[in-house]
Amino acid sequence: MMDVLRVGVVLSALFALVALTVLVVKTLSFGKRPFYSRDAGSKVSGVIYAFGRGMMPWEKESSRKHLLTYLSGVIYHAGIFAALIYLLCAVFSLSLPWYLLQTLRIALVVGGACGLSLLLKRILSRKLRKLSCPDDYAANIIVTLFVILAAVHAAQLTGWQGPAVAGSPTLSPSRPTAVSSGPAVGLTSFVEGAFYIVSILMFLYVPVGKIRHCFFFFYSRVLLGIFFGRRSALPTR
């Protein structure tokens, strides 16, 4: 059964990749806007700024004013990347060094908590509710669930008996050797199955709604850097 789910995860991830590619091609088919005006500044500097200093709270007022939400967002996305790495290891039976697994565990737990906090904010804030459509909730729920299940699965991998296995050089999420018997194995299997099913749903959902910003965020940020960079409006002094 787990093998079937693992195949499902791979296929759904491929589907997401293909669908995103189609979306990108469709986006590019709208045609590129050429630049005829002469540059006054550097596009490259603008792009570097857009991905670096330009996102920092001391530089960006909105991040500063909403520091908690901003940090939650950053940590949430770190958790998502951690969960994707964890999924990769689980599906392909890759082993992780102990220190990396510990790092992932922290990122998953904190990231999942931040995802939940952002979901709660969306539910509780009247203005955010009005701004949101069902897709906003669905995307948040499914991705947060993905991170939380990865966190739970990673926690069960050793039953949080870190010191007992601390000497192990590596651990594989798909071979939970530290949990050896009884109900723990059943629970691990259940969590693992749930983790794979949620992963499949998440990948299938990528092209439908706002999760697509996993690509478009980077694209838009590059465009921001180019726009202000060539006009010499960014980077700021």
Place this chain on the structure above:
Amino acid sequence: MPEENVRKDEFDEKIDRLTDQDLKNALRVFRDKITSEYAAYLNSCVHCGLCAESCHYYLTDGELESMPAYKVGLVASVFKRQFGLAGRVFPAWVGAKDLDREMVREWVDALFGRCSLCARCTMNCSVGLNTMYLVRAARGALASLGLVPDGLKSTVETAIQKGNSMAIPREDWIETVEWLESELQAEVNDPAAKLPLDKKGAKFLYTVNPREPKFFPLSIVATGKIFYAAGEDWTFSSYNYDVTNYGLYSGDDEVAVTISDRLVQSMEELGCKTLVLAECGHGFNSNRWEAPEWLRKRYGFEVRSILEVVADYIREGRIKLDPSRNPERLTLHDPCNLVRLGGIVEEQRYILKHAALNFAEMTPNRQNNFCCGGGGGQLAMTRFSQRRLKAGEIKADQIRQTGAKTVVAPCHNCIDQLSELNKHYKLGVNVRTICEIVANALLLGEKRSVRNGSSSDLKG
């Protein structure tokens, strides 16, 4: 007139009378404006709402409809419905909506009435969406329906029909320049001082905001005095001298192209090397950055702001200034189109450092400045004038906090709005252009010795 009363007017009835074919045509116009960049932006908003407090409208009215994310959402919802698979199959799920009469009404209210295209939200967007371009694209679709609010619409029509946005006849412009030339001669005590018209082969073609000859003629004398002091080779055109281009604000590219092309024609006819743009924020953004894109043309000449030119004069020692002639505390307003969208950030500061004794920055400033509320065509759209004044409260507070007696604004639209804010919020300040400050500080007698001597003391 209260806005509630204005809302039930013939503009509203015009929306009611829109046919399905009209709406289809508007969608076609909207589609034509969408490039891959715009499509990327429209796929990117995550509805985080962090942009809210970057908008002066939201800060002053606290209404959801003023949130930049809401405004982008209005444009994105139509985009998703028309061009997205999910938007066509499950519109309600992804917030996709048709461009119907109700949506048109919302577009007019939010995209014309609650946005000055200042791009402050773009700088503060978690993703980096270029809200200005998206709003402008939607405004263009509304323009195709004849739904540009009165005031802005008439300003655009005037510019197209009369050759400039204030409908100044050519003869009046020539007479005004001649009159101002005699004023300049008296001011500099030199009968040879000129405000040249149609001088072929001049280095600079200088443009003005038509509000200058109409209401602020002395700002033309101020600039003429600076050119005189620098010994510049420059000219006005007797035909095309209008730096403004309200096509930027109406979203109508056809109009924008027609207006932009006039200055290009004059440059080519007169054979000038540099098009020098007067102190006008949107005029700078239009002619320096947007016009070549509208015209799909790489200019064979340079386009510069008068601020860059004056800063060069000071650096090169071509003019000498006495800052003690401007002793009062003054502050600087950063026009969004010139600074955030134009990239002219430090020149005005460099100039003021040399031309005034007591310069105090507003907070925030430079690229993070707040719009005064007059941009985006807001000054022209009487329909939204109460909102405009309310949105200007942020700027009024900023000015008050500096304790300045003079506000310098290198933009005539901003000057009009700041003057209204001055009255409305009882700020008790003078509002002036940079060139007026510079002209007041000019040391004409020392001009030649400075030009021939060392200028290292002026570099900075």
